[in-house]
Amino acid sequence: MNRAAGTDTVYDFTGDKNIINPFPEVITPAEVEEFQRKTVSSRPFPWIEKIYYTEIGQEFSLQTSHEANLTSWTNYYKKSLSRIDSFIFIPRVKKDYVLEVDGEIRNLKYSYAQAAADASIPLDENTAVEGHLPFTLYINGKLVGEKLTENKKFTYNMSENQAFIHIIYHVPPECDTIIGSNAINQEGSGASPTFTAFVPLVTANFHFVEDSAYRQLSNLQPQAKLSPRSQGDSNDRFSAKPFVALALKDLKAPYVSGPAPFDCDKISKFATPFLSFAGDTVERQERFNRKLTLEQLISTPIPGYIYIDNDIDQPENNVWDENSVKNKGNFCFSFAVGKNKEKLTAKHYYLTYAAIPTELIIKADAPANYADGKFSLYALNSAGEKELIIADLSDNREVAATANLSGKELSSLLRGSEAVKGSLRQVGKRLFLQPGKYKLVANNKINGLTAAPPEQDFTVGTLTKSSAAEKLTITFTYKQNSPSQPPTPSKQQATDAPLTTAAPTQAQQIGKVAKTGETEQTPSYLSLYFLLCGSLLLLSGHFAPINKRN
Numbered sequence: 001m002n003r004a005a006g007t008d009t010v011y012d013f014t015g016d017k018n019i020i021n022p023f024p025e026v027i028t029p030a031e032v033e034e035f036q037r038k039t040v041s042s043r044p045f046p047w048i049e050k051i052y053y054t055e056i057g058q059e060f061s062l063q064t065s066h067e068a069n070l071t072s073w074t075n076y077y078k079k080s081l082s083r084i085d086s087f088i089f090i091p092r093v094k095k096d097y098v099l100e101v102d103g104e105i106r107n108l109k110y111s112y113a114q115a116a117a118d119a120s121i122p123l124d125e126n127t128a129v130e131g132h133l134p135f136t137l138y139i140n141g142k143l144v145g146e147k148l149t150e151n152k153k154f155t156y157n158m159s160e161n162q163a164f165i166h167i168i169y170h171v172p173p174e175c176d177t178i179i180g181s182n183a184i185n186q187e188g189s190g191a192s193p194t195f196t197a198f199v200p201l202v203t204a205n206f207h208f209v210e211d212s213a214y215r216q217l218s219n220l221q222p223q224a225k226l227s228p229r230s231q232g233d234s235n236d237r238f239s240a241k242p243f244v245a246l247a248l249k250d251l252k253a254p255y256v257s258g259p260a261p262f263d264c265d266k267i268s269k270f271a272t273p274f275l276s277f278a279g280d281t282v283e284r285q286e287r288f289n290r291k292l293t294l295e296q297l298i299s300t301p302i303p304g305y306i307y308i309d310n311d312i313d314q315p316e317n318n319v320w321d322e323n324s325v326k327n328k329g330n331f332c333f334s335f336a337v338g339k340n341k342e343k344l345t346a347k348h349y350y351l352t353y354a355a356i357p358t359e360l361i362i363k364a365d366a367p368a369n370y371a372d373g374k375f376s377l378y379a380l381n382s383a384g385e386k387e388l389i390i391a392d393l394s395d396n397r398e399v400a401a402t403a404n405l406s407g408k409e410l411s412s413l414l415r416g417s418e419a420v421k422g423s424l425r426q427v428g429k430r431l432f433l434q435p436g437k438y439k440l441v442a443n444n445k446i447n448g449l450t451a452a453p454p455e456q457d458f459t460v461g462t463l464t465k466s467s468a469a470e471k472l473t474i475t476f477t478y479k480q481n482s483p484s485q486p487p488t489p490s491k492q493q494a495t496d497a498p499l500t501t502a503a504p505t506q507a508q509q510i511g512k513v514a515k516t517g518e519t520e521q522t523p524s525y526l527s528l529y530f531l532l533c534g535s536l537l538l539l540s541g542h543f544a545p546i547n548k549r550n
Contacts, residue, residue, distance in 0.1 A: 011144055013156035022141035022164050026050055026087045039091040048089040056080040056173055076201040076261055080343035081171040088165040093158055101158040106151045107132030108169055108180035138166040176200055202333045203258035204274035204347040209248040211308040211352035222420045226309040230330040240336040243344040251302050260288035260333045272333045279322035294320055304463040305353040306411055312349045354414045357432035358460045359471045364395040366449055366478035373444055379422055380437040389422045396429040406468035435462045440474050449478040
């Protein structure tokens with residue numbers, strides 16, 4: 001390998017003899033032979049090229065690396081790249097007019113966004129810089145140099161020799177878009193191998209989750225409106241916040257918009273919203289794999305649940321149309337770079353849903369002299385332990401005839417600022433419970449009546465078919481308290497016990513009301529005297545006769 005003199009070093013391969021294919025596993029001997037047989041001219045310039053790109057963490061191999069599509073100018077990748085390999089074969093052209101070939105192997109350009117001091121990624125084109133990928137170059141199996149940072153020129157004799165070129169481009173992990181080409185010329189006929197672009201594929205994932213779980217994780221009040229995920233980020237155009245998935249359970253499979261290419265200015269000048277919008281075209285919907293508008297997305301049905309809110313980044317004025325999406329922002333497809341310079345290509349947004357509640361009807365069945373009692377409602381945890389929700393509920397049977405809440409009324413109830421106590425929403429006497437296990441306890445005895453049983457456990461399940469709040473009635477039956485009875489003494493106790501005289505009870509003093517409805521009668525004191533004396537004589541064993549008066 002000779003080096004020609006001059007300002008620019010030119011690598012001269014005109015004297016190479018007996019050149020052997022150095023990468024037969026990539027461009028096979030059969031392909032070389034067939035292409036050589038068909039080549040009869042240097043116009044148009046003939047060459048075969050195969051390009052492979054390898055993702056970070058992988059070694060180059062035909063099994064793990066991805067072959068680039070050279071019929072399309074742009075190639076898309078999902079993970080960060082570690083290297084790009086270009087394999088070029090140029091056949092021999094034995095013509096008198098074909099002499100030397102001049103070529104130049106160039107650095108591919110790339111752009112990337114620099115990480116801020118706090119490891120966040122601004123991803124603003126104002127901070128993005130343009131660089132050149134270092135490369136390792138082999139020509140005809142000979143190493144020209146490793147991790148070269150400047151373009152390299154070469155020459156060889158096309159009429160005598162074939163040429164085999166292998167270029168390895170080393171890709172930094174924070175790199176986003178790669179674009180460039182090489183140049184080979186012969187007497188006005190030329191080629192531009194490696195004329196391609198590599199752009200990351202990104203997605204926007206929309207999760208359907210429990211509203212209460214989202215609020216608990218985010219420390220939000222039940223009636224607070226959700227903020228866009230990127231709100232509060234110092235970079236309000238390309239925030240890294242949405243790339244952090246939240247630890248929430250999906251109610252159903254997320255809707256994935258994309259994959260779509262990141263809209264880097266080096267490739268395209270238009271914004272790429274991750275949702276469709278008014279005025280969007282079918283061609284763009286299919287190209288970027290975005291099918292749903294925001295209105296369609298938030299209308300996604302989930303049996304037993306109703307949509308509440310979302311944290312999706314929006315265009316200016318929250319309007320999705322042709323004009324509002326012209327400016328780039330967090331509502332566009334984008335990517336971020338993690339703290340370890342790994343590429344983050346999936347955004348995560350959340351639509352919150354609340355389980356359709358069940359309306360609780362408390363019914364107290366009691367006699368007419370029943371006075372209004374109170375009931376305590378408890379939530380039961382998995383261990384059966386109870387936690388008080390509310391302690392002053394009343395019979396509310398009058399709301400049983402009201403229509404079941406559905407649609408906008410139900411959504412308004414779950415979004416609104418009505419009385420919220422744990423899993424209970426209360427509107428007047430109407431009580432709405434989220435799914436869970438509960439205990440309802442009757443608090444007091446009323447007018448000699450007792451609830452039987454005094455407490456009841458019940459479960460509110462998730463509705464799987466209904467789209468309206470159904471009703472559940474819990475009934476307490478009140479019964480007359482049983483009067484307490486004195487214990488009956490045994491015969492021995494009656495014989496041995498000292499003589500005592502029990503004070504007459506109120507019932508004995510009052511007597512009994514005759515079934516015929518006649519008025520009460522009170523015994524005379526004289527009759528009581530004779531009755532007492534007779535009892536004393538009987539107990540003492542003396543039976544003196546009592547003379548009758550004439």
